[in-house]
Amino acid sequence: MINLSILLIIPLVTAVLVMLCRNAAQVRMTALLGSVVQLGYSSLIMFDYMSQRAAGNKSPMLYEAKVSWFSNLNIEYYVGVDGISVAMIMLTAVVVMTGILISWSVEKMTKEFFFLIVLLSFGAYGFFISLDLFTMFFFLEVAVIPKFLLIGIWGSGKKEYSAMKLALMLMGGSALVLIGLLCLYFNTDAGNGMHTFDLMKISHMHISIEAQRFIFPLMFVGFGVFTAIFPFHTWAPDGHSSAPTAASMFLAGISMKLGGYGCLRVAAFLMPEAAHEYSWIIILVSTIAIIYGAFATLMQTDLKYINAYSSVSHCGFVIFGIGMLTKTAITGAVMQMVSHGLMTALFFAAIGMIYERTHTRQVAQLGGLLKTIPFIITVFVIAGLCSLGLPGLSGFAAEMTVFMGSWQNPDTFYRVSTVLACASIVVTAVYILRAVGSTGMGPIKNADYLTFKDARWNEKLASVTLILCILAIGMAPFWLTNLISPDTQIIMDNISRSVVGR
């Protein structure tokens, strides 16, 4: 029988073991082992989940476990998963494992590096499985500080500035979440004057519309900061570009998903009326983010900045899909989260591999690398194609689902914004091809590029894993949709019910 807490125990044990290790080699092996076990267990969960659903298990959350934690505040350790969280868990597991593989050659303070990475993953797992808002918030914040240290210590460029900015902006976001959380808490009623943090319970209560009007923006913007919602996205470019490879992978692959997941699972799910009222603002903002992120990317000359801004644009699709409030669009948003997580992780991995060899990320200084490091550049190209939405790779399925879902929203404003969002795929093509073309193709800029060694086993393994996942989603998106759409249906029911109720 599945026990979700194991998902938290494995990283903890790994972290402790890492701290006990003698030398760097042991550390790496331990961390890798832990992540592999975690991946195995996550996939076990996924398959078991699928089989249970197939067997007709209709309960909204599976593997629920509930332990009273601070009884006098009704705080519980309450975990459980639905399709969406399962998808997120799988994403996290994959990205963590590949991230550890990619950062195999970290020499400086190896132990601390891997310790922090494992701690970060601990936060992410906890966030995705917890159904108690307090616990959720706890894990949300657990995942912040490791980033600060990772960027600050192992980063490059103006790392102090970026790390501080990232930590503060994310903390500002979670502060907003906290305020919203407290207001929400005191607007719930669990009988005899008690309140509750229990997400499922709250979803059945009716929060007064006035309270929702106040809480929803706090929650949505708060989580939105994590997923780089416009105009609170500026931590992303600096953070990504200064971070070490693995950290960038986590930031874009996992951390930005925490926000999207929160927006969906907490904000939209618990406060449907407000979601409806603010929907047009969400769409407006996310459309701006999509277009403007894309155009801002056009001007970037640093590979990591390019990917960071494109992440802003792509995560715009997540918010966009959620804001559309149609089942298909929300499904698309979740797919986009998964797809973007994998794709951007692959992208950063490739950039990291290139940077490790050329020691520059300036597009202008690169060129013709396809001759010398074909594997890495191929990976780079695949990531790029995925990001510009090539069919057969995950990006396409996700974005198309978002578009189809958005178009079901029969209102000129939404239609126009959908068209604009679609238009961004052209711009995406432009900057991706620019990056790919001037990095991998053309004449070789620098003589010593000829001496480069192609990817090592760990890098190959990491890239191949990610590519396989991307292909799996891109070639056969139906399994992913089957996994998540029942639960988006539940969310939609909650939303539409409340709106009909109005």
Added chain:
Amino acid sequence: MGIEYLQIMKSEMILTGIIFFLLFLKVWDGIKSNNSLLHITNVLLFLNVVAGLFFNTNGELFSGMFHTNNTLVLEKTILNVGTFLISMMAFDWLKDHKHLLEFYILLLCTLLGMDFMISSGNLLMFYLGLELSSIPLAALCNYDLHSIKSSESAVKMILSSAFASCILLFGISMLYGTTGTLNFVEMAPLLGHGNLQTLAFIFVFAGFAFKLSSVPFHLWTADVYEGAPVPVTAYLSVISKASIVFIFITALFQLFQNYGPMWYHMLYLSILLTITVGNLFAIRQDNIKRFLAFSSIAQVGYILLGISSGTIMGVSSALFFLMVYTFSNLGAFGVISLVAAKTGKDKISDFKGFYTHNKFASWVMAICLFSLAGIPPTAGFFAKMFLVTAGAAKGNYWLISIAVMNMVISLFYYLKVVKAIFIDENERPIEKLHGSLSLKIALTICIFGAITMGFASGLFEYINTITGK
């Protein structure tokens, strides 16, 4: 009869005993080596902590002047533990100091004063305890006789605290004049009539606020903290502050319950000012003691936030926070005292690259700072969450928003220190410091407390139940 006295005044008795024993040692002057003296004292203090846990009863003496109950025992235990940790940390600083016994005698006198103060049921007793706990502290601040800063801080301490207690006394005298009694229980129902009483209440409140160092009565804090020797600073920022919070809670909830709405708004004002001003000043500090002083001012704001809810929840979360705060803050001060004792450096910039040679100390510092900043998974997160939650019960979300936003600012300066320790390069970082065993033990206890206490939900629930009574 007698045994009852012993039982009810147990901790005070024990403390007095220790004080006299130390005095005797001083007079006898038999033991020459500082280390053994220090070890003896530490053992005594440890026994004091242990003894504080057993044979406790509820009861009162001297017609309600002195009373004790589980909550008070808990509070005294907190103080004892804190004192014990501080004396463990002071080892490296004291072991080549001439008059270390005086240090301990003064220290324990203040502790005794606090014990009396927090278990007082009468303004006279309260005043005696207060003075007993503050006058020797001024002397302690001046303990490094030849340091200019030390003496200056002592002067500031004694003068401003004298002034403050004058105001307090004036308020008390007016309370007495309007009610004719000094006993909390008798006085409480008679309050709430007429401006004279309100004036008196404000005076008394100001006296408390001064000791709590809440804005605008806080200005002495930073200077005194900066000048005083590190262990004394730690003592000031943790123990004396905690004791004042305890008695403050009693005063507000028992004595001034009729002024409920008024003191809620007073607290509202002081919370806003305290948190904001504390943070704003903390941002620009480079001296780490001064920095911690301002950060502790900001922390007081959060404690007041919890208290302002006027609920059991608020009180218990305040107590819980103080426990966590004791461990976290003392951990940080432990590292600082180690550095100060070995190198005499006390600037944040001196800590650049500290991690390169002092891994353990750096982690202790980092974790304690995160706990102060309220970052999970440290206990500080839970403590702060509970305070804020308790405060939010009033539904004053603007206050909450400002408090929470200030948490972000505070994170900035805590991270600044962490950054200096872990990230910044330094060509000549502080080399490996070999602290004494007792210091190491103390640090370990602190870090353990700072991490685990948050998950020990039983503790919090226990506090909640006993404060409920």
Added chain:
Amino acid sequence: MLSTSLIILIPLLPLLTFVLIALAGRKYFPSLCGILGTLSLLTSFLLAATVAYDYFFVVGKVGEVYQQIIPFKMTWLQFTPNVAIDMGILLDPISVMMLVVVTLISLMVHFYSLGYMKGEERYATYYSFLGLFTFSMLGLVMSSNIFQIYIFWELVGVSSYLLIGYYFDKPSAVAASKKAFIVTRFADLGFLVGILVLSYYAGTLDFQTLITRLTTPTDQLHSIMAASFLGCSALTWGLVLVFIGGAGKSAMFPLHIWLPDAMEGPTPVSALIHAATMVVAGVFLVARLFPVYSISCPTALDIVMWVGASSSFIAAIIACTQTDIKRVLAYSTMSQIGYMMFALGVSRYGGENGLGYMASMFHLFTHAMFKALLFLGAGAVIHYVHSNEMKDMGGLRKLMPVTHLTFLIACLAIAGIPPFAGFFSKEEILQAAFNSNKAIFGIAILTAAITAFYMFRLYFNIFWNKEYHAHGDSHGGHDAHYGEAPFTMKFPLLFLALLSIVAGFIPFGKFVTSDGKFLLTEFHPTFSIAPVLLASLGIVIAWSFYKKESAAPQKMADGMSGLYRGAYHKFYIDEIYLFITKKVVFNLIGRPAAWIDRNIVDGFMNLLADVTGKISFLIKGLQSGKVQNYAAYFFAGVLGFVLVFIYLWT
């Protein structure tokens, strides 16, 4: 009928070769990859041929009407209960016809490349890409679902990108591939939105359902007619947007700019992708949705017609002035596709009106043959001369007789000289145009004449004009030896030449018509006199100009210098685009966006931090360090409380 699994094999085999070569082939058996690819293509060609036979002669026809058969279909991505992307195979006359064409040409190109690409560094990669392209193209033509067609649409786009950029160390090639992809991507945006519009109102993505719902008076049809945006009905919008997609792929004016540059790719690739198959995808798409266009929304069809006609004319003009032989061919391709487009445009659904449709498909078929032949021939020439420029050529007829002969046949075919293939198809297109729209007919016939002229200009410049003398710079200056290409390259030429002779005699109206019924096309000699004469006139002019070196063309060029320069510079369309992208998009949108992001949005965040710092600096005076001030503040605080809580307190 062939079993479904075999039909699926047709596209799958190239895919398998792609995967196999990409993963293993390049490393372990690079030299064999060519053979492997060719064999797998041969197999799928044979399968396709069998399918075609079965379809046209055995199972396809039910009561005089060719049915649409869907041997295979699976749900790929479910959006809503009734809207889903299916992966399916749709067999009907056009798809089967395309099946044959694609596999055939692809086979020829594979075979040809064995010789042409010999010794290339990335030989294996080349074949893997060819496999990928063939797979995508086959998937495209067999799509049963409008979204499926979009998917493969993108895939052909990317494989064309990869193949154009095959010589990736040539900056021009990289630029060209980028340009091709982005321009078509831009057009695909229209396609995508069009799909969204149509599918929303039709409530389905499946071709058959979509077409029935949008052609017969159902409530879907009414709703889509009713819904209007900016004065046009949603249906018009949808169809026009879809057509934009098609125009992009088919290099219709003004989205044609990528096609000439695409010639940077290896010549066989140009033959396959940019002459025979991918570029006609747009025509195929319109033909696929033809019922909707013709029955429900003739307006959109008129747009198709005019775009087609104008592109064919402009392209023809430009082709007259180009000196790079591949570019000439590229423009002629564009012009011929324009022919197909307006043929569709002038046509209507069913019966006699369907002539244009039939003719268009017919022309698509024959054009594939002779245009591929032209490109392959040009490839042979370039292989020999190592240059694309006319001035480096001339008098090659003795040196490479086979190439010369086949090239001549192809030229005659495209010029529309009987009895070659081009003649028949073109003649029917002209007839359809004549029947429906005289203006279009005028343009068409004029274009036909110009076509003949520039094709023979090309022909004479390559094979006659001056004596060939090898120039030192290229290939170590080999002297003018007998330079015929190897068999692997010769065979496709001959085979295609044969086809371009006989293909015209296929009674096309029997098989491919707008409504699947039999359409009798009678042949009017009287009608076809005019076109043939004009074509011959063009040839004669070309002969007089270019048979020998002469100053005449130069004089002529100076004579109409304005037009000539304009045409030579492709009417400056590239420059306009360059202006729009570089100046407008980059400088007016991109740069400001980046600037705003750094300085305003991000600046605001930093400003918050700075302000906090400033404030804390400003209030530092409170902590004056003087104990008396402290006491004063203390007392002031007390008084403040007194003020507030005694005097203001209520």
Added chain:
Amino acid sequence: MNDIGLLHFLFVSCALFFIGVYGFLTRRNLITMLMSVELILNSVNINFVAFNKYLYVDKLDGLFFTIFIITIAAAEAAVAIAIIINLYRNHKTIDVEEADSMKF
């Protein structure tokens, strides 16, 4: 009417209080500041005694409090003087304005 009542005492003590505060805030000599603290304390004492004498004659809380205040004031003064002397050793002055090395 012209016998001395509570208000007179309160007036005196009040005056004394403000005189003390004024002195504390203005005089720059540490010893003088200490003396003004004593003034305030005495004003408090007067309060206590007066209240006790006029209002609550039956109980002696006020008197006790006064005695304690006097004692503690003495102790406080002792410690303060000691500290001031030490300050004088270090600073060579007892001007309070000089003791502001720690600020901001």
